[in-house]
Amino acid sequence: xxxxxxxxxxxxxxxxxxxxxxxxxxxxxxxxxxxxxxxxxxxxxxxxxxxxxxxxxxxxxxxxxxxxxxxxxxxxxxxxxxxxxxxxxxxxxxxxxxxxxxxxxxxxxxxxxxxxxxxxxxxxxxxxxxxxxxxxxxxxxxxxxxxxxxxxxxxxxxxxxxxxxxxxxxxxxxxxxxxxxxxxxxxxxxxxxxxxxxxxxxxxxxxxxxxxxxxxxxxxxxxxxxxxxxxxxxxxxxxxxxxxxxxxxxxxxxxxxxxxxxxxxxxxxxxxxxxxxxxxxxxxxxxxxxxxxxxxxxxxxxxxxxxxxxxxxxxxxxxxxxxxxxxxxxxxxxxxxxxxxxxxxxxxxxxxxxxxxxxxxxxxxxxxxxxxxxxxxxxxxxxxxxxxxxxxxxxxxxxxxxxxxxxxxxxxxxxxxxxxxxxxxxxxxxxxxxxxxxxxxxxxxxxxxxxxxxxxxxxxxxxxxxxxxxxxxxxxxxxxxxxxxx
Amino acid sequence: xxxxxxxxxxxxxxxxxxxxxxxxxxxxxxxxxxxxxxxxxxxxxxxxxxxxxxxxxxxxxxxxxxxxxxxxxxxxxxxxxxxxxxxxxxxxxxxxxxxxxxxxxxxxxxxxxxxxxxxxxxxxxxxxxxxxxxxxxxxxxxxxxxxxxxxxxxxxxxxxxxxxxxxxxxxxxxxxxxxxxxxxxxxxxxxxxxxxxxxxxxxxxxxxxxxxxxxxxxxxxxxxxxxxxxxxxxxxxxxxxxxxxxxxxxx
Numbered sequence: 260x261x262x263x264x265x266x267x268x269x270x271x272x273x274x275x276x277x278x279x280x281x282x283x284x285x286x287x288x289x290x291x292x293x294x295x296x297x298x299x300x301x302x303x304x305x306x307x308x309x310x311x312x313x314x315x316x317x318x319x320x321x322x323x324x325x326x327x328x329x330x331x332x333x334x335x336x337x338x339x340x341x342x343x344x345x346x347x348x349x350x351x352x353x354x355x356x357x358x359x360x361x362x363x364x365x366x367x368x369x370x371x372x373x374x375x376x377x378x379x380x381x382x383x384x385x386x387x388x389x390x391x392x393x394x395x396x397x398x399x400x401x402x403x404x405x406x407x408x409x410x411x412x413x414x415x416x417x418x419x420x421x422x423x424x425x426x427x428x429x430x431x432x433x434x435x436x437x438x439x440x441x442x443x444x445x446x447x448x449x450x451x452x453x454x455x456x457x458x459x460x461x462x463x464x465x466x467x468x469x470x471x472x473x474x475x476x477x478x479x480x481x482x483x484x485x486x487x488x489x490x491x492x493x494x495x496x497x498x499x500x501x502x503x504x505x506x507x508x509x510x511x512x513x514x515x516x517x518x519x520x521x522x523x524x525x526x527x528x529x530x531x532x533x534x535x536x537x538x539x540x541x542x543x544x545x546x547x548x549x550x551x552x553x554x555x556x557x558x559x560x561x562x563x564x565x566x567x568x569x570x571x572x573x574x575x576x577x578x579x580x581x582x583x584x585x586x587x588x589x590x591x592x593x594x595x596x597x598x599x600x601x602x603x604x605x606x607x608x609x610x611x612x613x614x615x616x617x618x619x620x621x622x623x624x625x626x627x628x629x630x631x632x633x634x635x636x637x638x639x640x641x642x643x644x645x646x647x648x649x650x651x652x653x654x655x656x657x658x659x660x661x662x663x664x665x666x667x668x669x670x671x672x673x674x675x676x677x678x679x680x681x682x683x684x685x686x687x688x689x690x691x692x693x694x695x696x697x698x699x700x701x702x703x704x705x706x707x708x709x710x711x712x713x714x715x716x717x718x719x720x721x722x723x724x725x726x727x728x729x730x731x732x733x734x735x736x737x738x739x740x741x742x743x744x745x
Numbered sequence: 746x747x748x749x750x751x752x753x754x755x756x757x758x759x760x761x762x763x764x765x766x767x768x769x770x771x772x773x774x775x776x777x778x779x780x781x782x783x784x785x786x787x788x789x790x791x792x793x794x795x796x797x798x799x800x801x802x803x804x805x806x807x808x809x810x811x812x813x814x815x816x817x818x819x820x821x822x823x824x825x826x827x828x829x830x831x832x833x834x835x836x837x838x839x840x841x842x843x844x845x846x847x848x849x850x851x852x853x854x855x856x857x858x859x860x861x862x863x864x865x866x867x868x869x870x871x872x873x874x875x876x877x878x879x880x881x882x883x884x885x886x887x888x889x890x891x892x893x894x895x896x897x898x899x900x901x902x903x904x905x906x907x908x909x910x911x912x913x914x915x916x917x918x919x920x921x922x923x924x925x926x927x928x929x930x931x932x933x934x935x936x937x938x939x940x941x942x943x944x945x946x947x948x949x950x951x952x953x954x955x956x957x958x959x960x961x962x963x964x965x966x967x968x969x970x971x972x973x974x975x976x977x978x979x980x981x982x983x984x985x986x987x988x989x990x991x992x993x994x995x996x
Contacts, residue, residue: 278934285936592923596940630934632927632941633801634890649842656803682799686807689762690814692791699766706766718935722942723970726767733760733769734790742758742776742788 277601277626284597290426294598297425301589304532305640322525323644325518326580333570336479336512337561343482347544349557357387360562364389364471364504365396367558371502373398373468377460379486379493380404381473382420382583383506383562385605386618389471400471401463403492405456412439418599420606421530421585426598460492470496470554474507475582476522477559480515484542484559487527494540503554505542509561510570510579522582525642529586565618565668572666574653578613580643587637587647593630602627609637613650616658622672625658696734703728747837747861747897749869750824755785756866757825757859759815761832762794763962764983771962771983775828775863778989782871791818797835798928800843809843812836816849816856824870825856828863828985829961830892836860838895862892863985864960868901877909879991885915885954886984887945887968889961890923902960902984909991915952922948926967942971949979958984 284290309315329336341351352367354360360383368376376393378384378400390400390411402411406423410416413435417423424432429447436455437445443455472493476485484505486493497503513519527533546553569575588594588608599607604615604624612631616624628651631637637647654667659678661671688698706728711720719725737743756779764772776786792815800808815836819825827833837860844853867873884906892898906914925931925941945968949957957979959965969981 278936281934281937285940291940592925592941593934593937596937629930630937632890632923632925632930632938634923634927635894636890636921636923639894652801652803654803655801656805659803678802682802682804682807685799686810689793689796689811692793692814692818695793702766715932718932719970720974721935722939722974723967724973726966726970728766729769731769733765733772733788736769736773737758737760737776737788738790740773740776742786743790744787 275603277603277630280601280603281597281630284601289428290598291596293426293428294595297422298589298595301532305529305586305589308528308532308534318521318525319642319644321521322582322642323580325513325522326582326643329513329518330510330570330576330579332514333509333512336514337509339479340477340482340512341561343479344477344544344559345482347482349482349484349544349559352558352560353563354560355563357562357564360387360506360560360564361389361392363560364506365393365398367502367504368393368398368469369396371469371556373502375399375401375463375467376469376471376504377401377403377463377467377496377500378407379470379472379488379496380407380423381471381506382417382605383473383508384471385417386508386564387506387562389506401460401467403460403463403490403496404488405453405490405492408456408460409435412436416600416605418607419585419588420583420608420610426600464492464495464499467496467500469502469504470498470500471504471506472497474505474511474559475526476519477507477512478514478516478519479512482543483516484540485519485523486540486542487523487536487538488540489531489533489537491538494538497540497542498553501555502558503542503545503556504558504560506560506562509563509566510581526582526584529584529640529642568666568668569617575617575650575666577645577650578610578617580645581610581614582643583610584642586640586642590636590640592632592634592636602630609647609651610645613647613654616654616669617667620669620672621654621658621667622669625654625669625673628654628658699732699734703730703732747865752782752870752872753784753824755787755821755823757819757821757823758786758788759792759795759819759825759827759832759836759860760788761827761829761962763966764828765793767966768962768983771828771986774983774985774989775826777993778863778867778873778985779826779871781993782867782873784871787821787823789818795832795835796843797832797839800835800839802929805843809847812840812843812853813849816840816853819856819859822855822859824861824866825859826861826863826866828983829963830862830889830896830898831961831963833860833862834891834895862896862898862901862960864901864905865896865898868904873905873908875905875908875988875992877911877991878993879909879911881911881913882956883913883915883954884956884958884987885917885949885952886920887917887924887949887957887959887961887964888920889959889964890921892960893921898960902958905984905988906958909988912991915954917948917952919944919948924964924967926963928963931967938967939971942967943975946971946975946977950977954979956980956982956987958982958987960984
């Protein structure tokens with residue numbers, strides 16, 4: 260086999276605004292159709308799982324409470340997790356930044372003389388750009404999740420956190436496999452394509468010196484790592500090679516084993532509409548003396564990368580309750596139109612719009628907070644009730660105002676004097692009744708004669724007729740008809 | 746869940762800034778429907794805008810100054826009926842956070858509790874009975890995001906339409922999906938907004954309706970504007986206007 264190319268890097272697209280990237284995505288009709296179809300399907304499946312609204316509300320309240328309780332005790336739970344993992348024989352590492360996490364993982368692998376690792380799905384490994392880093396150090400990382408495998412072959416980044424290659428059709432995959440895998444003819448037969456991936460990956464599983472995985476939940480009271488998956492590749496990645504490295508964001512810790520079932524139920528049903536995934540793996544340490552299989556060594560890397568800072572702000576802390584189900588993106592009308600790549604972020608969609616600006620700073624990613632009509636679909640479906648729309652508004656404020664007490668990196672980075680003046684004028688008009696009457700009278704007189712070429716009207720009228728000012732305002736008509744209380 | 750108050754003698758009417766400038770007939774129809782239920786309707790002349798545009802953009806002080814003007818303009822303890830789920834949602838759900846720590850926070854909270862969306866108020870408080878005097882027509886309904894998600898108004902408009910004998914109600918395929926207006930969203934990201942409204946128009950066309958009604962003039966401005974530009978001859982108007990015309994004479 261000649262692929263996947265382990266040193267392949269998922270190059271980041273050239274820096275541009277969200278609007279510019281959305282422009283490109285919107286021009287791709289095929290892409291729009293694929294996302295529409297996929298998201299419609301996912302919404303239907305999820306809705307079927309939560310048809311009983313009372314049961315949904317109660318499970319959601321339970322899940323939300325579990326996450327908030329864990330976050331409230333985060334520092335002590337992490338210490339407990341560390342102690343119990345050590346007791347179980349898992350080596351625990353702390354990484355404050357992406358670079359530190361990369362360095363720690365590379366160090367572990369190098370000490371063991373590892374040349375190739377096989378990876379289960381891990382968004383945190385995307386966050387720290389691990390594959391790229393390891394590639395630079397001569398270590399090949401092979402993605403074993405089918406979706407991740409496909410995009411690694413295509414040298415792309417995931418466009419969804421649960422379904423990384425949702426932007427690809429089976430025709431795309433057929434062409435890709437034909438081009439990249441030796442002896443593979445073009446076929447749209449999904450079974451054949453899957454079998455091909457399985458064959459290629461089996462060789463990789465057997466050859467890999469180490470396995471790397473993410474963590475869905477880490478249980479503090481028992482030192483257990485919990486992983487969900489459907490393909491069995493996660494289990495192979497974490498048991499077949501002699502060394503297993505797990506990497507997780509520090510917010511993924513929960514207090515006790517009892518917390519896991521409700522969260523799992525919320526996670527799988529929200530994500531793919533499955534009651535449960537094919538595999539749920541509980542990893543409690545390396546192979547014991549009387550055991551037949553499993554890695555000889557297990558390492559856990561705990562990544563901060565801005566999470567402590569987010570945790571320190573009680574409102575923004577809500578962001579960390581996320582269990583990465585992706586339901587917010589499945590239901591987001593903006594995500595559905597532009598797809599995940601338009602966000603130019605590891606975490607796209609609504610959760611990405613609040614998480615990315617907090618991790619990367621408002622200077623780089625502040626415009627993502629505006630990539631929403633605030634329709635509220637994301638907050639409505641969030642299984643742990645993260646108030647995403649409110650957090651978007653909060654970040655919009657921090658982006659445009661240089662607030663000294665702000666806990667967000669780059670507060671005020673998107674400040675614009677013009678916008679300040681617009682809102683100052685708006686306030687003056689709407690908070691002063693006399694001025695409001697004069698201004699609206701003037702608008703009604705000249706409004707319909709304003710040329711459609713004015714900046715804001717130009718964009719509006721590209722696909723819509725110009726709204727027509729009414730000859731008389733409701734204020735005038737209400738007075739005439741005796742609705743005034745004077 | 747919003748508790749259903751006793752039917753009052755007098756209500757305030759909040760007209761919304763879009764209705765004031767672009768769709769006054771929707772406001773008049775809303776007031777007329779309430780008046781025909783035996784209520785005295787008061788339209789305070791100093792009202793203007795709920796403050797939502799500034800709040801949503803992160804300009805809290807500006808939003809609060811305008812919100813404060815509204816609070817002062819509705820001093821009596823009467824219910825405030827709003828022909829827009831979006832503005833009602835702003836006044837009911839977001840003033841508390843906007844006024845947190847302010848000296849008039851209690852006043853703002855008391856104001857918020859009096860805010861109701863028009864169709865909800867007609868159904869639950871007025872318990873309106875509608876007699877259809879119109880010609881047969883097929884109608885669909887577009888519910889705004891905030892009326893559905895912030896005000897919990899989901900079935901009320903449809904219940905009103907279903908009371909009309911000559912009206913065939915058809916639902917949209919994606920009744921809960923945003924039309925792409927989103928206030929400043931449509932200005933900041935016009936292309937995405939355009940893609941969203943195009944899909945909404947297609948949904949409306951597929952429904953086979955002769956007419957689309959909504960409880961929010963923001964959405965209507967977007968949807969009707971897109972239909973007009975695309976040459977789609979489906980009438981779009983506020984549900985209050987539609988109901989009033991079918992049951993009574995024009996306002």
